Amino acid sequence: MKAPGTPAKIQNGTIASAEHTIHLGLSEGEVRVTSVARRSGPARHAGAEAYPGPRQAPPAPRPGQSRRPQARPMPVRPKNRPARVGARGLLAAIIAGGLVVIALWWHGSPGVHGLGGWLTGAGEILGLLAGYGVVVLVALMSRLPPLERGLGTDQLARWHAMGGRYVVSLVVAHALLIIWGYAVGAHTGVVSETATLLTQYPDVLMATVAGFLLLGIGIVSMRAARRRVRYETWYFLHLYTYLAIALAFSHQLADGASFIGNLAARFWWSAMYLTVLVVVLWYRVAVPLLSYRRHRFEVLGVKAEAPGVISVYIGGTRLDELDAEPGQFFRWRFLTRSLWWSSHPFSLSAAPGSDVLRITVKNLGDHSQALARLQPGTRVFAEGPYGALTPADSDRGVLLLAGGVGITPLRAIFATLPGHVTLIYRASSEGDIVFRDELDAIAAARGATVHYLVGSRAEIGGDPLSPRVLRSLVPGLDEQDAYVCGPAGMTAAAVRALRAAGVPAQRIHFESFEF
Ligand SMILES: Cc1cc2nc3c(=O)[nH]c(=O)nc-3n(C[C@H](O)[C@H](O)[C@H](O)COP(=O)(O)OP(=O)(O)OC[C@H]3O[C@@H](n4cnc5c(N)ncnc54)[C@H](O)[C@@H]3O)c2cc1C
Numbered sequence: 001m002k003a004p005g006t007p008a009k010i011q012n013g014t015i016a017s018a019e020h021t022i023h024l025g026l027s028e029g030e031v032r033v034t035s036v037a038r039r040s041g042p043a044r045h046a047g048a049e050a051y052p053g054p055r056q057a058p059p060a061p062r063p064g065q066s067r068r069p070q071a072r073p074m075p076v077r078p079k080n081r082p083a084r085v086g087a088r089g090l091l092a093a094i095i096a097g098g099l100v101v102i103a104l105w106w107h108g109s110p111g112v113h114g115l116g117g118w119l120t121g122a123g124e125i126l127g128l129l130a131g132y133g134v135v136v137l138v139a140l141m142s143r144l145p146p147l148e149r150g151l152g153t154d155q156l157a158r159w160h161a162m163g164g165r166y167v168v169s170l171v172v173a174h175a176l177l178i179i180w181g182y183a184v185g186a187h188t189g190v191v192s193e194t195a196t197l198l199t200q201y202p203d204v205l206m207a208t209v210a211g212f213l214l215l216g217i218g219i220v221s222m223r224a225a226r227r228r229v230r231y232e233t234w235y236f237l238h239l240y241t242y243l244a245i246a247l248a249f250s251h252q253l254a255d256g257a258s259f260i261g262n263l264a265a266r267f268w269w270s271a272m273y274l275t276v277l278v279v280v281l282w283y284r285v286a287v288p289l290l291s292y293r294r295h296r297f298e299v300l301g302v303k304a305e306a307p308g309v310i311s312v313y314i315g316g317t318r319l320d321e322l323d324a325e326p327g328q329f330f331r332w333r334f335l336t337r338s339l340w341w342s343s344h345p346f347s348l349s350a351a352p353g354s355d356v357l358r359i360t361v362k363n364l365g366d367h368s369q370a371l372a373r374l375q376p377g378t379r380v381f382a383e384g385p386y387g388a389l390t391p392a393d394s395d396r397g398v399l400l401l402a403g404g405v406g407i408t409p410l411r412a413i414f415a416t417l418p419g420h421v422t423l424i425y426r427a428s429s430e431g432d433i434v435f436r437d438e439l440d441a442i443a444a445a446r447g448a449t450v451h452y453l454v455g456s457r458a459e460i461g462g463d464p465l466s467p468r469v470l471r472s473l474v475p476g477l478d479e480q481d482a483y484v485c486g487p488a489g490m491t492a493a494a495v496r497a498l499r500a501a502g503v504p505a506q507r508i509h510f511e512s513f514e515f
Contacts, residue, residue, distance in 0.1 A: 083150075084150035089150075090147065090151065101128045101132045102128075102129075105257075107262075108259070109257060114184075116182070119178075119180050123173075123178035124174075124258070126174040127170075127256065129170050130171045130174055134245050135276050140163070142276065144283060149390070152388030154512040164221060165218065171215070175208070201251075201254075204251050206247045207248045207252075210245070214241065217237060217244070220234060221234065221238070232342055245273075253266050253270070288382070291383075292381050297381070299374045299375065300314065301313045301376055302371070306433065306434045308363040309361065310361055310371060311361075312358070312371055312374060313357075314356065314382070316357070317355065319352060319353065320352070323385070324348060326390070326415070326417070327348075327390045327410075327413045328347065328389070329348065329386055330345070331382070331384060332344055332346055333380065333381035333383075334374060336378055340381075342367065345515075348409065348412050349408040350412050350415065351412050359408070362404070389409055389483060389510075391417055391509070394419060397419065397421070398419060398421045398480060399421075400414055401494050402424070403491065404426070404427060406487065407485075409511065411434075422449045423449070423451070424453060424465075425451070426453045428456065470497055470498065470501050471502075477498075481507045481509070483510070484508065485510065487513070491510050
């Protein structure tokens, strides 16, 4: 076994040592590598991709030369693919839960009398729905595998953001209606009733603090405000939601008419909160810690791909047990002095190997810029795999449509998805194209087609992603499945164009690089 830090030999884009060989696609001298005393085991995933080196892949055909399929890609399918919950199933479950909550109120409220009674009743229902809503919101972000694989993190984040707006509105309306209803019932003014509620009702003061916390977080999360604050500032402020939920919990049981005197309801409500707490702690804390211990992720090397774009190679043990698929991403936390405190999502840019993973990162800000300076041997904390951009095998053809750095997950899928695949890669300049050699080599090896759409609309002479252009580039497009990944604006425009070109909505899959 070599001593840590001993550089492995780099030959023809392959890192080789007596113990360990990984094909990294790196030219001599481009990479800093520590010896990794780990032997490459046989890949457990069928079709796990050999990490491409420049001389491994067959050359792209010359113009006019036909592309004969030389290698049939094998799907990379984990042995233990978790169950998936679809959007409709999840929505039905959430609505059913809401109906049970309303039934709970009905059961606990024998009669409603007068204006005060109606206002108070409405306030109680909204309060119960808000209490249920926060549990749903936390569950959506709990990293529960069936949700992550079924809806994808970006869709869950969109549901969470939309649901958050409803819940904050419910909380505010609950407080106002309860104050008003109690004031009408007690024939007092709303100011004196507010003071009574705050000082004489158990835990209402804490719940009020919680309500203001939720309102503040909701305001900071609004699109206009969020654009003005750093992602990290918004993220850490957002964590105060957990404090707000804890502060508001006890007043529900102490003051809610549905719970006073109903032990079963109190038990059920507490069990719901406890279950979600356990799920969050398990999937957001325990599973990543166990994974860190089991897989011992560390940086193997960094490679420049294009101006402002680098690939980071991450080694580890028993990586096949992660059950990661091409198209998925991890949240990566690089344990250096300046980077350890924040984790960032990056997709796998090649199919997962049994002892190496690759991500490819565009320099967009402080964090992504700093990754170029990562040293081999840096320990990495990886949370995942996440994401639902994982195509199922299909008899239909598949279109992969990438914009900019959105090529990363699609590059991994392109190499491994069986069947007929067309890749369209939109980039603003030739210099922005990443993986050109790899993509051409994969296309040649599997007999697939790649179209590079490069330049501004003015340079190209029109919209390169119009329905007409897409149909001309992809014969039989309306019969195919389409996978889109790129900047938010390009993704939205591409999805519209695909719909207009006749691709049914349920066959268009996309992932946004923004939560
Ligand atoms: C599912 C997913 C997969 C991604 N895959 C890739 C990839 O393969 N290659 C690639 O180059 N980029 C990828 N990204 C984008 C990448 O995560 C951001 O560009 C990166 O986190 C920016 O961080 P920064 O500090 O360098 O830039 P900043 O200037 O701080 O942030 C730029 C933008 O990135 C987003 N962002 C910043 N920090 C985070 C964070 N911790 N978590 C989530 N979003 C954040 C915010 O929208 C922010 O406005 C992916 C994003 C998502 C959501």
